[in-house]
Amino acid sequence: MVDWRSDSDDDDNFEWESDGDGEPSSTPALRNLDAAGPSTLVRQDSNGWGNGEAPPPSLIEGYVGMGFPEEMVVKAIKDIGHSDANALLELLLTYKTLGDDAAVGNCSTSGFIPQSTEEDDDDLDSEYWEGDDDADGREAGSDGSSDEGFLRELSEMDKKINALVDMGYPEDEANLAITRCGVDAPLYVLVDSVCASQAAGEYEVTGRCFDSFGGRKKARLMEDSKKKRKRYGGRSQGSRPPLDEESMPLPNPMVGFNLPGDMLRTVSRKLPRQAIGPPYFYFENVALAPRGSWDAFSRHLYDIVPEFLDSKYMCAAARKRGYIHNLPIETRVNLLPPAPKTIFEAFPHYKKWWPSWDNRKHLNCLQTCIASAKLTERIQRALASASNPPPPSVQKYVMKECRKWNLVWVGKNKVAALDPDEFEYLLGFPRDHTRGIGKTERYKSLGNSFQVDSVAWHLSVLKAMYPNGVNVLSLFTGIGGGEVALHRLGIHMHTVISVEIGEVNRRVLRGWWDQTQTGTLIEIADVQSLTNERVDSYVDRFGGFDLVIGGSPCNNLAGSNRHHRDGLDGEHSALFFHYVRILSAVKSAMRRM
DNA sequence: CCCACTCGGATGATGTTG
DNA sequence: CAACATCATCCGAGTGGG
Incomplete structure (x- = not known):
């Protein structure tokens, strides 16, 4: 039993800085x-x-x-x-x-720390928690001299490779994963990495033969791992705390646990018992959040390993996002019709003006702002006064702006920003979903929303589980990407409780709902007003929730925002913790049912 | 080291509506 | 003319990959 009333400092997770001067949101959690x-x-x-x-x-x-x-x-x-x-x-x-x-922990349903209860030592959970065991071992071991550290790393590496091989993964891939993530990465991170790389290999298998782990690459891998070791050694001598090595690595390529079309591989993962649904939950955020953010997200969501997916594998625009969820991952199905996966598939008519030296196949992330007309005019002038094809310097300038602002070729020497309609199309929303609000607001809302096909890919497993439909608690709904995904999957929504602060976004969702849905939509503006008691009463009234879905407003986390970019320390964190609080309230209310 | 990429915002100017 | 919406411009850092 953890006694939170204790005044002792034994939980080293929570030593807090004090700002002392009463200034809000300046106490860093991380x-x-x-x-x-x-x-x-x-x-x-x-x-x-x-x-x-x-x-x-x-x-x-x-x-x-x-x-x-x-x-x-x-x-x-x-x-x-x-x-x-x-x-x-x-x-x-x-x-x-x-x-x-x-x-x-006393009752049979769950236990947060499996090791702490006797009968949890079966092989079911120990596999998942092995990473933590290693961490304990590391603490116990010495990390004083670098020689010792090197030896420890070697044996650690053997141990992990063996573990991965025992789990049925090829040794090369285990090696590769360790190179990518570092020896000290917990086992489940390595497994994640192996899966991601396998998915990528099969995804690209169309054009290439599957000999990607041949001898030529092995030499390079050894080099990489040497470098990594050197770097690690240098750091552990004390210039900086080895935060990088501890923090959550982003998979490269960012393909999630699996992708549509690679049906050969059956991925499996073990969830901590306490995290197992219902309710199923689905939390989303930008993948490139500040250091430590994803560790914190994960820590507060049952230590579930995030699934990082770049939607360029699902549609024609990139969108690097991480998802923490407790959904099954084995029986996913892709949305039909599948979204176009390249720029030309999405917009064939741009082919006519697309210069051969612009080799983009995917657009970058659709943002909340678009290029100004002045910029596209400058580009047009630069091209008009250049030769054809333009000299490398002009090409470089134009390409840089095109990538930065997601410009497309709409005429001779003429580039333009995408329309809101095209945003909707690329993101998987029905046409005119956001029609009727201001243009800049459309860009803003769409730039902040889910990519529907990506989310639907993850949520598709719910269809077989809930043939009669679902009750959804939707936090920070935005323009309803999750709801649109469920609808496009053919999953009926009995009830959706939606929390969304933006008035126009609520209007968009309401408009779409009234046209397409027969269930009940309850919209809440302020997350604060969704108290635990209110959650309880909704659970009673609707018989519980099947899905708690939340996209996180990214304002303070995106790389482009120089204004208080503070990880889990700003207003943003409050929203995340509301997500955690409400999820926890749903869970305990449903346990009581 | 250089460079690409990122669910952005404050500001003042210009345009639009009543 | 005032209130409001939109536009243009500058701004800018953290992270990660080559």
């Missing part, structure tokens, strides 16, 4: 890994309150109203103060997770 000195840690004053200020009673009541026990709130505020609401919320959720899991 930056603690970057070694906050003891002087920056919260010290409690004689009253026992961190930060030297007692919280207003209304504050405590507010959190109690959200469903946290009062002592828990008091303890959390004592620990980190109440100036940073987000950090406080994260801490409360962590307490609750620990507490809940410890509580339910």
Whole structure:
């Protein structure tokens, strides 16, 4: 039993920096890994309150109203103060997770940490948790001298290769995965990597023979792994904490667990017992979030390994996203008709003006803003005054802008940004889905939405499981990419509870719903108002939820945003933690059913 | 090291509506 | 003319790959 009332510091996951000056959202949840000195840690004053200020009673009541026990709130505020609401919320959720899991560990349904309960030591779960065992072993072992570290790495590598081979993967691929992810990557990350590489190999098999692990490449692999080792050694000598090695590696190619059309391979994964649905859940975010974000997402979602998928494998535009979900992955089916996978398949009429030196086959990520008319005019002028074909310098300039702004060729020397209609088409929405709102708002909403085919690929497994339809709790719905995906899969939605702050987005969803659906849609503007009690009552009223789906507003996470880009430390984090809170509320309400 | 890529925003100018 | 919507321009860093 985890005692969250304890004042001891034994949970080293949560040492918090204090900002002290009461400025909101400046207490980093993740930056603690970057070694906050003891002087920056919260010290409690004689009253026992961190930060030297007692919280207003209304504050405590507010959190109690959200469903946290009062002592828990008091303890959390004592620990980190109440100036940073987000950090406080994260801490409360962590307490609750620990507490809940410890509580339910006694009953037969689940246990958060399998090792802690006796009968969980069967081979079912140990495979999944092996990565953690290794981590323990690493801590116990010495990492002082670099020679010792090198030896440890060698044996570690053998161990992991053996484990992967035992699981049925070819030795070469195990090797490759370790090269890619590092020796210290947990086993499940390596498995993920092997799967991804196999999927990629089969995806590209059409044009090439399958001899991709031949001798020529092996030499290069050895080089790579030497380099990696050197890098690792250099770092462990203490210039920087080895954060990179610990953090979640992005698979390359970013093909997810599997792709449509590669039916030979059966992928399987083990989920922690506690994560197994129903309810099924599906959380999405940008893949290129700041360092440590995905570790944190995963940590708060049952340590499930994210599935990273670039939608350029599903349609003609790239979109690198990560998904944490507990859906089965073996019996997926692709949406029909399949989306066009290249620019020319999607827009054959652009072929006419497409110059041979523009070799793009896919568009880049569709963003919320488009190129200005001035820019395309500059390009046109540059091309008009150049030879044909233009000199390399002009080609380079034009290509750079084309990639940056996703321009397409619509006339002689003439490039243009994509229309909102084309955004809709590429993203898998029905035509005119966002028609009727402002043009810039269409771009904004579409740029922030799901790629429907990619999401539908993942959600397709629900169709056989719920032939009569589903109840959905949809957080940060946007223009309803998840709902459109379910609809296009032919999955009936009895009820959708949708939380979306944007008024125009709600209007878009409502408009689409009323035209296409017969079920009930309940729209909620403010996630704060969806309290745990309200979740409970919805669960009672609708008999539980089959799917909790949430795309995360990316404002503070996208690479292009220089304004407070703070990982899990900004307003954004509050939204993620609302996702976690609400999912947890659904789960416990459904356990009581 | 260089360079590509990224679910962006604050600002002031210009255009549109009532 | 005021209020509002849209546009243009500058801005800019973190991460990862070659």
